[in-house]
Amino acid sequence: MTICWCMxxxxxxxxxxxxxxxxxxxxxxxxxxxxxxxxxALFADLHFGENAWSDWGPDHDLSSIKVMSTVLDVERxxxxxxxxxxxxxxxxxxxxxxxxxxxxxxxxxxxxxxxxSLFGNHDDAPFxxxxxxxxxxxxxxxxxxxxxxxxxxxxxFEGTTRLELMRDEIRRNSLSYTRFGPRNLWPSVSNxxxxxxxxxxxxNTPVMFMYFLDSGGGSSPGVISAxxxxxxxxxxxxxxxxxxxxxxxxxxxxxxxxxxxxKEAAAGQTQCVGSMFEEGVAAQDAEMGMMKLxxxxxxxxxxxxxxxxxxxxxxxxxxxxxxxxxxxxYGGYGTWAxxxxxxxITDEPFSLKSWIRMENGTLHSEVVLSN
Amino acid sequence: MTICWCMxxxxxxxxxxxxxxxxxxxxxxxxxxxxxxxxxALFADLHFGENAWSDWGPDHDLSSIKVMSTVLDVERxxxxxxxxxxxxxxxxxxxxxxxxxxxxxxxxxxxxxxxxSLFGNHDDAPFxxxxxxxxxxxxxxxxxxxxxxxxxxxxxFEGTTRLELMRDEIRRNSLSYTRFGPRNLWPSVSNxxxxxxxxxxxxNTPVMFMYFLDSGGGSSPGVISAxxxxxxxxxxxxxxxxxxxxxxxxxxxxxxxxxxxxKEAAAGQTQCVGSMFEEGVAAQDAEMGMMKLxxxxxxxxxxxxxxxxxxxxxxxxxxxxxxxxxxxxYGGYGTWAxxxxxxxITDEPFSLKSWIRMENGTLHSEVVLSN
Numbered sequence: 001m002t003i004c005w006c007m008x009x010x011x012x013x014x015x016x017x018x019x020x021x022x023x024x025x026x027x028x029x030x031x032x033x034x035x036x037x038x039x040x041a042l043f044a045d046l047h048f049g050e051n052a053w054s055d056w057g058p059d060h061d062l063s064s065i066k067v068m069s070t071v072l073d074v075e076r077x078x079x080x081x082x083x084x085x086x087x088x089x090x091x092x093x094x095x096x097x098x099x100x101x102x103x104x105x106x107x108x109x110x111x112x113x114x115x116x117s118l119f120g121n122h123d124d125a126p127f128x129x130x131x132x133x134x135x136x137x138x139x140x141x142x143x144x145x146x147x148x149x150x151x152x153x154x155x156x157f158e159g160t161t162r163l164e165l166m167r168d169e170i171r172r173n174s175l176s177y178t179r180f181g182p183r184n185l186w187p188s189v190s191n192x193x194x195x196x197x198x199x200x201x202x203x204n205t206p207v208m209f210m211y212f213l214d215s216g217g218g219s220s221p222g223v224i225s226a227x228x229x230x231x232x233x234x235x236x237x238x239x240x241x242x243x244x245x246x247x248x249x250x251x252x253x254x255x256x257x258x259x260x261x262x263k264e265a266a267a268g269q270t271q272c273v274g275s276m277f278e279e280g281v282a283a284q285d286a287e288m289g290m291m292k293l294x295x296x297x298x299x300x301x302x303x304x305x306x307x308x309x310x311x312x313x314x315x316x317x318x319x320x321x322x323x324x325x326x327x328x329x330y331g332g333y334g335t336w337a338x339x340x341x342x343x344x345i346t347d348e349p350f351s352l353k354s355w356i357r358m359e360n361g362t363l364h365s366e367v368v369l370s371n
Numbered sequence: 372m373t374i375c376w377c378m379x380x381x382x383x384x385x386x387x388x389x390x391x392x393x394x395x396x397x398x399x400x401x402x403x404x405x406x407x408x409x410x411x412a413l414f415a416d417l418h419f420g421e422n423a424w425s426d427w428g429p430d431h432d433l434s435s436i437k438v439m440s441t442v443l444d445v446e447r448x449x450x451x452x453x454x455x456x457x458x459x460x461x462x463x464x465x466x467x468x469x470x471x472x473x474x475x476x477x478x479x480x481x482x483x484x485x486x487x488s489l490f491g492n493h494d495d496a497p498f499x500x501x502x503x504x505x506x507x508x509x510x511x512x513x514x515x516x517x518x519x520x521x522x523x524x525x526x527x528f529e530g531t532t533r534l535e536l537m538r539d540e541i542r543r544n545s546l547s548y549t550r551f552g553p554r555n556l557w558p559s560v561s562n563x564x565x566x567x568x569x570x571x572x573x574x575n576t577p578v579m580f581m582y583f584l585d586s587g588g589g590s591s592p593g594v595i596s597a598x599x600x601x602x603x604x605x606x607x608x609x610x611x612x613x614x615x616x617x618x619x620x621x622x623x624x625x626x627x628x629x630x631x632x633x634k635e636a637a638a639g640q641t642q643c644v645g646s647m648f649e650e651g652v653a654a655q656d657a658e659m660g661m662m663k664l665x666x667x668x669x670x671x672x673x674x675x676x677x678x679x680x681x682x683x684x685x686x687x688x689x690x691x692x693x694x695x696x697x698x699x700x701y702g703g704y705g706t707w708a709x710x711x712x713x714x715x716i717t718d719e720p721f722s723l724k725s726w727i728r729m730e731n732g733t734l735h736s737e738v739v740l741s742n
Binding site for chain 2: 126129131133134135136156158159161163187216219220221223225226227285286288
């Protein structure tokens with residue numbers, strides 16, 4: 001830990017505050033001029049910041065940046081969704097996780113591509129002291145990173161709160177579409193909706209709505225609460241009262257419905273599209289009504305989650321698709337090849353297609369999710 | 372949550388800073404004038420601050436104060452040891468746990484009795500959101516306690532650090548013998564030694580040494596580290612080089628040796644003294660050398676722990692005793708009758724006796740631990 005985090009933090013704070021942008025303010029995402037399609041890359045489970053006291057942590061982060069760079073350069077998406085677990089906060093001795101969070105979004109920002117992020121279960125977790133450190137005579141790593149850390153050099157790494165992480169991202173980035181959710185949903189924070197608007201209309205006609213939800217974990221239970229479901233019900237009713245515009249939904253931890261569909265797939269009762277079926281579904285702690293709403297609402301076509309690094313499938317479920325992204329980061333468990341799920345939305349006629357782009361540039365698991 | 376925590380905090384900060392006291396500075400505990408014995412009451416697992424959003428939390432704290440008051444008035448000890456888990460920080464939405472910590476020490480302070488405290492696994496834990504709160508439409512309890520809380524009203528309750536808790540106790544109380552441990556032992560904090568000195572000597576001749584250790588838990592693994600053992604080895608060698616003065620040791624989470632002795636007791640291979648054998652030993656996560664040192668050192672006569680509310684025994688182990696205190700608080704699991712272990716040290720001839728004083732005033736489990 002030879003780097004002075006204090007100095008880095010100060011430099012970091014000097015980054016300019018973002019200018020106003022009406023599309024960001026309104027949550028409008030526009031097709032690039034002349035394009036028929038609007039392309040979204042999903043970066044899931046990057047897990048930046050692991051094991052900074054050894055060599056492989058920072059090395060992994062460099063590899064993750066390379067994966068994202070490859071995907072961005074090959075696919076040239078119009079938008080990126082950071083699908084949670086951008087950082088492994090329980091694994092670093094840093095007082096402000098925004099430092100690593102910022103690294104995770106840097107390849108997208110460097111290419112001038114806008115993005116939105118939501119929270120996983122590792123992003124605001126407090127540091128977990130490795131028990132091995134207590135068995136040797138002395139813990140050399142307990143050299144506090146900086147004497148200017150708050151409260152002196154007490155080695156307290158309580159985790160950076162969701163609100164702080166989000167505030168830092170929004171304040172410092174004009175390309176960020178991320179937003180604080182309604183206050184009455186807290187401690188669940190990343191709950192918001194963005195609108196993909198028609199390329200041919202001056203009147204911001206919606207082509208599709210993208211809902212972002214915070215599935216908890218870390219500082220609170222890993223669930224989508226009843227009040228979040230209620231928020232979705234009201235919001236979707238308000239924005240799309242007749243369900244005429246298609247909707248997709250993003251969050252981090254799979255709902256219990258993913259367990260059900262995985263069982264059906266294993267029993268050959270449903271046809272999934274994907275290349276990895278390497279582990280069991282690690283679902284939310286409880287189902288509190290969100291899936292019931294999504295099942296009933298005709299315009300909801302697909303849900304996208306991360307969390308399970310060994311799964312990358314899309315399986316049909318009721319009238320929609322339950323999809324995993326693809327483990328993008330070198331951080332986090334698992335050594336399966338990294339990649340990113342891509343979505344492509346076309347207008348007139350509407351279609352929603354998806355595939356997975358790998359770190360070596362290859363492509364697989366193409367699927368039409370709606371048309 | 373109608374109380375304004377902000378105002379309470381401000382009032383709390385106005386409490387006067389403690390005056391200098393040579394005995395506190397030197398860690399000397401003196402027999403009261405004319406007394407042949409020096410008496411210590413152990414208050415274990417008070418668990419203040421549970422469920423402040425319902426009635427029974429504060430009610431339990433009042434009951435705990437009553438238990439302590441009874442014990443203090445019946446026994447009239449010279450000193451009190453707070454044996455960890457003074458508060459259940461994972462169970463309250465308060466930004467500074469010192470508020471509850473202060474309630475826990477209030478009966479002792481009110482009687483002008485000095486004390487020392489050490490940490491349990493609940494004292495610095497972050498708030499755990501009850502999952503039930505997420506199943507109803509809205510979480511009425513997420514009304515932030517105060518608009519003056521740091522970071523606005525973001526409902527962040529990360530747990531008060533061990534260092535903050537200890538700093539608050541020491542700064543505000545002239546009767547507190549608690550101290551920060553050596554910095555190289557952090558994140559393990561409450562590691563220090565106090566000396567019971569001879570009643571007949573002007574020269575501060577030691578009668579017994581009392582070691583306090585932090586067995587972790589909460590923000591770090593529940594262990595006594597190798598470096599803490601090393602600290603004990605050096606400190607005891609320095610203060611008592613020929614092992615001629617007897618020593619006792621306090622910490623919160625039982626070591627693995629307690630499991631061993633409990634098995635022997637259950638098999639009838641050893642004779643324990645106690646009234647409660649109601650649960651299994653919940654031991655530290657690992658043994659990292661402390662017990663080996665204590666077993667070898669002839670002057671160590673007994674260890675006292677809390678943590679298991681359903682156990683109150685003392686069992687012989689090698690050449691010493693492994694003892695539980697007695698669950699003192701109405702907070703924490705278990706409905707067994709509350710009480711406190713008492714220790715009595717006499718000089719010329721030296722003896723160390725113990726018994727348990729119950730909340731109804733009765734006494735049981737008398738045992739001679741050393742003479």
